[in-house]
Amino acid sequence: MTDEANAISLWAMDTHFLQRPTGRIGYDVRGSGPLVLCLSGMGDLRSTYRFVAPALADAGFRVACAEPRGHGDSDTDFDSYDDEAAASDLIALVEELGGPALLVGHSMGAAAAIVAAARRPDLVRGLVLLGPFARQPAVNLALRGLLRVLMQPWWVRATWKAYLPSLYAGRHPADHADHLAAVYASLGRPGHARAFSRTVLGTTHDIAEQHLPGVQAPALVVMGELDKDFPDPPRPPGSASDCTPRC
Numbered sequence: 001m002t003d004e005a006n007a008i009s010l011w012a013m014d015t016h017f018l019q020r021p022t023g024r025i026g027y028d029v030r031g032s033g034p035l036v037l038c039l040s041g042m043g044d045l046r047s048t049y050r051f052v053a054p055a056l057a058d059a060g061f062r063v064a065c066a067e068p069r070g071h072g073d074s075d076t077d078f079d080s081y082d083d084e085a086a087a088s089d090l091i092a093l094v095e096e097l098g099g100p101a102l103l104v105g106h107s108m109g110a111a112a113a114i115v116a117a118a119r120r121p122d123l124v125r126g127l128v129l130l131g132p133f134a135r136q137p138a139v140n141l142a143l144r145g146l147l148r149v150l151m152q153p154w155w156v157r158a159t160w161k162a163y164l165p166s167l168y169a170g171r172h173p174a175d176h177a178d179h180l181a182a183v184y185a186s187l188g189r190p191g192h193a194r195a196f197s198r199t200v201l202g203t204t205h206d207i208a209e210q211h212l213p214g215v216q217a218p219a220l221v222v223m224g225e226l227d228k229d230f231p232d233p234p235r236p237p238g239s240a241s242d243c244t245p246r247c
Helices: 003-010 052-058 083-097 108-119 141-150 153-167 176-187 192-202 206-214
Strands: 016-020 023-030 035-039 062-066 101-106 124-130 219-224
Touching: 016 083, 023 052, 023 083, 035 052, 035 083, 035 108, 052 062, 062 083, 083 101, 083 108, 083 206, 101 108, 108 124, 108 206, 153 176, 153 192, 176 192
Parallel strands: 035 062, 035 101, 101 124, 124 219
Antiparallel strands: 016 023, 023 062
């Protein structure tokens, strides 16, 4: 089976498009009931929600899954790809679908959800933040320089193909290899490598940290104890937060 066929088999849903001033955001909707809006993370596809979205729909929710700018079925001709831009897309999509919504975000998608919740509390019932980049991590100058080289458009697909599997520690679903193949295939589409490069090199999560005090909605933070991006996940004082084992 080809990479493209794998992508279709992983996510057999009709794609809709949200028109934004300089491009379109790809998304799909299933089920009926209160709105849950899921945004995938940097370098991923909305098929990352291929297990949870049907379960939520079966539980009585209307579930929309979207991809960030320059990812999957979203366009690649935007003028910005950072957290602030992604947050504005979330807000626009909730308005389009008729909110308020529960926002589910992974990685960079979680950062965008934080910003959206702080800016438009009237549109956000709650947050589910999966491995969230709620603050900009410290990166030394040497690593920052290496990242800038490896994430240039002509290298970025090969770099991501080498690096992405290391982010999946613990148990894998049966279709794990197909999901990774779909991600790599998406990066090979015209304009996607350049857009991903701009996303990585042009995004800091300072904006998410600045908006944390303004979040009024209840939030559930889900971390994996084997997540290499968060070797020592923060636990807010007095919280009952914990890490999910083997994830």
